Amino acid sequence: MIAPRAGAGQLRVRVTAAGLNPMDWFMTSDAGTAARFGLSLPAGFGTDYAGVVDQVGDGVAGFAVGERVYGAALSRAVADFVVIDAAGTATSGGDIHHTPDGLDDRTAATLAIAGSTAAAALAVIGAGAGDTVLLGGAAGGVGVFALQLARRAGARVIGTGSPASFDFLRNLGAEPVAYGEGLAERVREVAPSGITAAADLYGTEAALTARELGVPDARITAIAALIDGITAANGANAAPGALDEIARLVAAKELRVPIAASFPVEQIRDAVEVQAGRHVHGKVVIDL
Template sequence: MTTPETTGRAVQFEVFGGPEVLRVRDVPVPQAGPGQLRVRVAAAGLNPMDWFMTTDAETAARFGLSLPCGFGTDYSGVVDQVGEGVSAYAVGDRVFGGVLSRAVADYVVVDEAGTIAVGGEAHRTPSGVDDRTAATLAIAGRTAAAAVAVVKPGPGDTVLVGGDRVRELAPAGVTAVMDLHGTDTAQTARELGVPDERITTIAAQVDGITPANGANAPYAALDEIAGLVAAGKLRVPIAAGYPVDQIRTAVELQAGRHVQGKIVIDL
């Protein structure tokens, strides 16, 4: 099955910089090759890494990116074309996943057996999970799974996930810590006597502390997280949604780091 459209929209940048360099372009609709599936994107979730990767050439190179380049990683939508040899997905399947710096587009092509960084990946969207929510799960979900794997929380643990007034809120002390912003919480954890092996960071590195890298999360982690959302056991707050032609406004809001929840681009 092929789509009648020959062009679609995609957010791209041709020079490095801030939100002001982002452009909505008309681009040829990509075609699914062997082992690939094409997704008609319904929504794309934004993450700090999306704009961080595009700020300068040196940072972009660390992620294997070069100009011109697309934008965004998290996506959700419906499979509208499958390539030769694809067996796990069919046209009409609802899917979500990640495609490094390509997600904010009408169409994306991903590998059936790929990864976010190489080829892109897809997961089935469970019934009961809407497209906007599904579009927020790839990076945040993988990072959360990696952080949990580092600190290994269990019954009886008091886990600090960032925050203030630690001694007041947990007078008996904390036993594991996840620093989601920098290093301040990790350093406080050490002062509270939390051992390094029960501390993790996601946005900075501290000698002796294992950072949580979403790339190391198991493939099945996203399916488990999506299942929890479908079962009503996990809720993802959506702070705002924007049409694709307001991508700069959306990125400026997300980059401000004061949003309580995820920002989603509707396509």
């Protein structure tokens, strides 16, 4: 196979690791879903990547061959090389960031989609000191970032998950409650004074429960569903610099990124099956 080349305004990255997200298999599950992301099937796979710049096109400043980088390239990150537009975005041309010292490539490859989505979700609901926040799907890839960022902002976090995830959630600073029928009553038991904000990082259950508990729509968000009256959170809308700040915090060991499993690229089918099970505690990574 001939490696792609970086054109003007582009960089070529030799990929060393690619992080998986639920959106990866959603996008490649059927033609209609792919089309909503601007893709046609068959397509590549994976969006989060980390690696080393090995070619710099004309007109690109700020990056040099040999520098470690990470970022997002929609549905093409699981590859030996990925070509990124220096001025691109995750969904158009790819985006690229310098990897801070102290941050290994496997961890850097988990940051782009989950980190930016978590930051965007917390910005929508304005989580901060004095808040009690309900996070749906708190043990998932986005949840581990949102949980810790909310705690750093001074909020109390109640996270939904399966009983098997409870110790994991407690270790990250959340108070766990089981998802499913009766969630509102379980949240009332844990927080008798009520909750003030919610981010549903899985579906609609946590968002609708927050409504039931009296949280105004302006302080509720969801990332994987559209609910009338509730603002959806999208990583593309994260504040400038939010992802770089998350990378800095992870490198400084002020945020943890639990990696649930890693697989060599030859076992990508197994990795996708683990990710698609939707019960992963943390992130799944492909090593290239």
